[in-house]
Amino acid sequence: MAAAVITRLVRMVRWEPGASARLRAAAMDLYVSRGFDGTTAADIAQAAGLTERTFFRHFADKREVLFDGQNLMQQAFLDGVAAAPREASALELVASGLSAVATFFPDERRDYSRRRQTIIAENPALQERELLKLAVLATAVAAALRARGIPEPTATLAAQSGVTVFGVTFGVWIAESSERSFDDIQRDMLQELVAMTAGVPS
Amino acid sequence: MAAAVITRLVRMVRWEPGASARLRAAAMDLYVSRGFDGTTAADIAQAAGLTERTFFRHFADKREVLFDGQNLMQQAFLDGVAAAPREASALELVASGLSAVATFFPDERRDYSRRRQTIIAENPALQERELLKLAVLATAVAAALRARGIPEPTATLAAQSGVTVFGVTFGVWIAESSERSFDDIQRDMLQELVAMTAGVPS
DNA sequence: GTCTATAGTGCGATAGAC
DNA sequence: GTCTATCGCACTATAGAC
Numbered sequence: 001m002a003a004a005v006i007t008r009l010v011r012m013v014r015w016e017p018g019a020s021a022r023l024r025a026a027a028m029d030l031y032v033s034r035g036f037d038g039t040t041a042a043d044i045a046q047a048a049g050l051t052e053r054t055f056f057r058h059f060a061d062k063r064e065v066l067f068d069g070q071n072l073m074q075q076a077f078l079d080g081v082a083a084a085p086r087e088a089s090a091l092e093l094v095a096s097g098l099s100a101v102a103t104f105f106p107d108e109r110r111d112y113s114r115r116r117q118t119i120i121a122e123n124p125a126l127q128e129r130e131l132l133k134l135a136v137l138a139t140a141v142a143a144a145l146r147a148r149g150i151p152e153p154t155a156t157l158a159a160q161s162g163v164t165v166f167g168v169t170f171g172v173w174i175a176e177s178s179e180r181s182f183d184d185i186q187r188d189m190l191q192e193l194v195a196m197t198a199g200v201p202s
Numbered sequence: 203m204a205a206a207v208i209t210r211l212v213r214m215v216r217w218e219p220g221a222s223a224r225l226r227a228a229a230m231d232l233y234v235s236r237g238f239d240g241t242t243a244a245d246i247a248q249a250a251g252l253t254e255r256t257f258f259r260h261f262a263d264k265r266e267v268l269f270d271g272q273n274l275m276q277q278a279f280l281d282g283v284a285a286a287p288r289e290a291s292a293l294e295l296v297a298s299g300l301s302a303v304a305t306f307f308p309d310e311r312r313d314y315s316r317r318r319q320t321i322i323a324e325n326p327a328l329q330e331r332e333l334l335k336l337a338v339l340a341t342a343v344a345a346a347l348r349a350r351g352i353p354e355p356t357a358t359l360a361a362q363s364g365v366t367v368f369g370v371t372f373g374v375w376i377a378e379s380s381e382r383s384f385d386d387i388q389r390d391m392l393q394e395l396v397a398m399t400a401g402v403p404s
Numbered sequence: 405g406t407c408t409a410t411a412g413t414g415c416g417a418t419a420g421a422c
Numbered sequence: 423g424t425c426t427a428t429c430g431c432a433c434t435a436t437a438g439a440c
Contacts, residue, residue: 015420015428040410051429056412090398128330131337135329153370153391154398160370161399164362168355193359196292197399242435255405258437 020058020068022048027065032115036062036123063129066116070133074140077101077162081144090150094162095190097141101166102183105173114174138163165189222260222270224250229267234317238264238325265331268318272335276342278302279364283346292352296364297392299343303368304385307375316376340365367391 016022026047030039041062045055059065080100084093105113120126142152142159150158169186172178178185218224228249232241243264247257261267282302286295307315322328344354344361352360371388374380380387 053430054428062411124334127337128334131333132326132330135333153374153394156370157366157391157395157398160366161363161395164359164366168358168362172355189355189359192355194399196356196359197363197396
């Protein structure tokens with residue numbers, strides 16, 4: 001009841017709140033129905049009741065609208081690294097970050113992630129943006145490891161390996177057949193990485 | 203002498219040969235002097251004595267002109283994997299590919315690589331393209347590992363790790379102070395990777 | 405080789421919030 | 423008054439269609 005009154009009051013102001021969220025939702029829908037290339041910025045803006053110019057004030061480009069959630073995930077990873085026990089090794093620090101990030105991918109989110117990934121898989125420009133975000137993540141993780149006393153080049157190698165584990169995990173998690181939790185898959189994947197490097201070539 | 207005659211004859215044909223090479227050289231120069239964003243496709247074409255339309259017939263987009271050498275490097279990596287001895291482990295297959303790729307980076311090439319990397323480092327769009335090329339490389343390497351009997355997800359983890367080692371090596375190799383050969387750095391980096399994962403978290 | 409859609413930018417004006 | 427979100431319009435360059 002009170003909510004309805006508030007809604008009516010809100011409608012009287014010059015613009016509806018939550019422009020970013022509306023643009024994001026509209027973009028997802030249109031990218032699914034018409035494809036990324038078949039959707040113009042004007043289409044998205046119109047679907048959200050805004051103008052093209054406003055779209056570009058919220059998002060630097062047409063791709064970014066699919067990726068602005070990444071920052072939260074990155075922060076979780078970094079917090080996870082920071083939360084690791086003293087004297088943890090580089091790989092243990094990374095493992096701690098990975099556990100933290102797994103909380104961002106509960107089972108309920110799997111369908112959404114699948115839809116989003118389908119859009120990205122169909123367009124090289126979107127793949128490029130995703131890779132850039134992962135590279136930024138790896139760089140940030142490497143910095144966090146250095147802050148915990150891990151020297152280069154170990155910090156960068158460990159950070160990149162962590163992002164690799166995350167990426168492979170994500171791929172398995174959204175695979176059609178998969179039913180296991182993100183965290184379960186990720187733990188196994190980290191074990192696989194360790195096992196893979198155990199066969200030492202000198 | 204003969205060369206001069208040939209040059210004169212060549213000038214009589216409808217177009218100079220080596221259009222791609224001229225466009226590539228012109229693009230490098232202009233990207234350095236005016237920056238990537240400050241250079242238009244028309245600028246590059248004009249500097250190479252060609253039209254904008256011709257530029258886009260040779261390169262899919264303005265970025266690609268800096269990246270079309272990658273295919274040769276990728277093939278070298280794959281050949282290196284294929285050349286590894288029977289019964290090689292995943293990491294040994296990758297190490298074999300890495301050795302092969304190191305031949306693409308003799309000391310004489312360091313200055314060129316530095317200039318090119320400076321351009322890329324200044325522009326996110328170029329970083330995206332570079333990351334895509336590396337991702338394509340990793341995918342191809344993973345396929346080569348599977349062809350040698352390495353199962354998933356080990357193949358992908360090993361391939362990604364290999365590309366990581368390559369990337370970190372490249373960064374050290376072009377660093378101002380570095381004087382060591384690409385191959386030397388890369389061997390150490392692979393050892394570091396193995397050492398880093400040896401501290402096993404269960 | 406020409407034509408065109410559209411991504412993305414720059415700038416000024418407007419409408420409200422504070 | 424300042425600050426922020428929006429619109430509207432003109433503009434360039436990319437990239438693809440014809």
